[in-house]
Amino acid sequence: DAGVTQSPTHLIKTRGQQVTLRCSPKSGHDTVSWYQQALGQGPQFIFQYYEEEERQRGNFPDRFSGHQFPNYSSELNVNALLLGDSALYLCASKRRGADIQYFGAGTRLSVL
Amino acid sequence: GENVEQHPSTLSVQEGDSAVIKCTYSDSASNYFPWYKQELGKGPQLIIDIRSNVGEKKDQRIAVTLNKTAKHFSLHITETQPEDSAVYFCAASPTNTGNQFYFGTGTSLTVIP
Numbered sequence: 001d002a003g004v005t006q007s008p009t010h011l012i013k014t015r016g017q018q019v020t021l022r023c024s025p026k027s028g029h030d031t032v033s034w035y036q037q038a039l040g041q042g043p044q045f046i047f048q049y050y051e052e053e054e055r056q057r058g059n060f061p062d063r064f065s066g067h068q069f070p071n072y073s074s075e076l077n078v079n080a081l082l083l084g085d086s087a088l089y090l091c092a093s094k095r096r097g098a099d100i101q102y103f104g105a106g107t108r109l110s111v112l
Numbered sequence: 113g114e115n116v117e118q119h120p121s122t123l124s125v126q127e128g129d130s131a132v133i134k135c136t137y138s139d140s141a142s143n144y145f146p147w148y149k150q151e152l153g154k155g156p157q158l159i160i161d162i163r164s165n166v167g168e169k170k171d172q173r174i175a176v177t178l179n180k181t182a183k184h185f186s187l188h189i190t191e192t193q194p195e196d197s198a199v200y201f202c203a204a205s206p207t208n209t210g211n212q213f214y215f216g217t218g219t220s221l222t223v224i225p
Contacts, residue, residue, distance in 0.1 A: 004155070033212070042118075042201050042215030043156070056212050090155055092213075099144045099163070099211060103155035 002027065004093050004104035012110045013081050021076040021107045025093030032074040033101065034066060035090040043090055049074055050096050078109075086111045114139040116204050118216025125192050126224050133219045135202035136184040142204040145185050146213070147176060150199045159200075160187070192223045 005024045013019050025032050031050040035043035045058035049068035068074045072093075078085055088108050092101040115138040125131050137145075143164040148156035162169045162176045162185065169176050173192075178185040189196055199220050203213040 035213075040218070042116075042203075042217050043213070045212045045214070048212065058212070094211070099205065100146070100158060100161065101211070101213065102158065103148070105153070105155040 004091055004102050006089075006091050006104040006107050008107060009105070010108045010110075012112065014112050015081055015083060017081050017111075018077065018079045019081060019109060021078075021089050021091075021109070023074045023076070023091030023093075023104060025072050025074070025091075026102050029093035029095055029102070030072050031094050031096045032068060032072065033092045033094075034074070034076045035092065035103075036060070037088040037090055037106070039087070046076070081111045083111050085109065114142060114204055114206055114214040116202060116214045116216045118202050118219060120219060121217065122220045122222075124222045124224060127192060127194060129192055131187075131189045131192055131196070131221055131223075133187045133200055133202070133221075134184060135186070135204075135216050136182075137204040137214075138183065139204070139206050140180075140183070141206040142214075143207050144205040144211070145176070145178060146203050146205075147187050148201045148203065150201065150218075152198075156201060189221075192221075194223050194225050197221055197223045 033048040034046040037043040048056040052068045063079045088106040090106045091104045094101045146161035150156045175188040202216045
């Protein structure tokens with residue numbers, strides 16, 4: 001049983017570009033959350049998706065958007081990249097109504 | 113919103129000694145408190161969790177305690193081993209946020225052989 005998988009593992013972009021990160025949840029999970037983890041910090045909640053809709057959102061600008069597909073996989077899109085967007089982006093999945101979330105290994109985004 | 117503080121930021125212990133990491137939270141609506149271990153280049157891995165209706169939970173060498181009145185919870189690792197070296201994060205999840213996690217800033221634990 002595969003856990004949460006994320007792609008790509010590393011990504012380098014320049015300021016102003018757009019990026020798409022992908023996540024496949026653990027088998028049997030229908031809820032996906034995205035977190036941003038800056039170097040030396042704890043993860044910060046970006047948003048959560050289930051039933052293909054954004055259900056909760058953290059304190060992130062509209063440049064951050066997402067999507068969930070019918071197979072529960074998800075994408076995180078970031079537009080107009082800033083240097084400060086450089087971070088590890090983590091995807092977490094769970095069953096709706098459950099507390100426990102399982103994290104993927106993350107995508108390391110570097111903005112130059 | 114919820115605010116989680118974690119101490120210490122770094123911790124070094126001799127192999128076989130105990131390690132304790134402490135967290136405080138601000139939102140009394142928080143009712144779920146997981147602890148995650150993150151090794152270099154990997155995502156956070158759940159090691160233990162506790163819910164607000166329980167004061168203590170133990171799993172082999174790892175235990176977590178929760179004091180709801182004081183709004184703090186702690187991770188205890190006994191008989192530490194070099195493979196326990198990692199960054200540990202506490203988190204709190206309020207009931208009214210759809211299980212959104214608020215994380216502490218992490219504790220880098222080094223176990224010296």
